[in-house]
Amino acid sequence: xxxxxxxxxxxxxxxxxxxxxxxxxxxxxxxxxxxxxxxxxxxxxxxxxxxxxxxxxxxxxxxxxxxxxxxxxxxxxxxxxxxxxxxxxxxxxxxxxxxxxxxxxxxxxxxxxxxxxxxxxxxxxxxxxxxxxxxxxxxxxxxxxxxxxxxxxxxxxxxxxxxxxxxxxxxxxxxxxxxxxxxxxxxxxxxxxxxxxxxxxxxxxxxxxxxxxxxxxxxxxxxxxxxxxxxxxxxxxxxxxxxxxxxxxxxxxxxxxxxxxxx
Numbered sequence: 001x002x003x004x005x006x007x008x009x010x011x012x013x014x015x016x017x018x019x020x021x022x023x024x025x026x027x028x029x030x031x032x033x034x035x036x037x038x039x040x041x042x043x044x045x046x047x048x049x050x051x052x053x054x055x056x057x058x059x060x061x062x063x064x065x066x067x068x069x070x071x072x073x074x075x076x077x078x079x080x081x082x083x084x085x086x087x088x089x090x091x092x093x094x095x096x097x098x099x100x101x102x103x104x105x106x107x108x109x110x111x112x113x114x115x116x117x118x119x120x121x122x123x124x125x126x127x128x129x130x131x132x133x134x135x136x137x138x139x140x141x142x143x144x145x146x147x148x149x150x151x152x153x154x155x156x157x158x159x160x161x162x163x164x165x166x167x168x169x170x171x172x173x174x175x176x177x178x179x180x181x182x183x184x185x186x187x188x189x190x191x192x193x194x195x196x197x198x199x200x201x202x203x204x205x206x207x208x209x210x211x212x213x214x215x216x217x218x219x220x221x222x223x224x225x226x227x228x229x230x231x232x233x234x235x236x237x238x239x240x241x242x243x244x245x246x247x248x249x250x251x252x253x254x255x256x257x258x259x260x261x262x263x
Contacts, residue, residue: 006035013195019054025061040087047092059099060107081138085113098187109138120180126162
């Protein structure tokens, strides 16, 4: 559906969700939030990697200001965007945000909810909410310190500074920069590497990464115990050992000695 706020392509091992309100600079409105919830329902039922992307010039310019202006205290307490972004962050498999152009306000907070973020050279990302008389309330105040540290998160949120691609890479907000026309290919390459690994081990790795510090190291012990009993672990390690043995077997330089029967 070309008029849908979110274009969704479902594959066997991944889902690509493209923000699709180009006339509104991909501003995140209620309809888009509803569509993101629908994607989450699909991926909770059938876990796969999620790639979220937008246009070449705009990932998402923020929340829909026209809707945001009319929201009142009761709407703030419903945490409309925050609830959707929490659900995205808690998906079983990794979430990749491929960000080109502007990712501001709610658009930046959607990107922060991803496990992996890559950008194009035109990336502009930040949270100018205080200039509009509100705060970044859809995850930035607690996700940003986890990603870039408290000092840098404070600078972004208290000054409204917008980072370009080079600064975002230097700060660790994104992990790599790719030309805009290659950005989605790079996201798929990440998804390919994820797909080559054991899905359960990937899910458990994400779960451990997301767990609060007080749950460590107990959570690793229990997750690893489950994996140690899995058939897939045994199969993959056996294949690894067999490949290594084939690589390290010395080649024969002389023919074998003849047996008594040969003589």
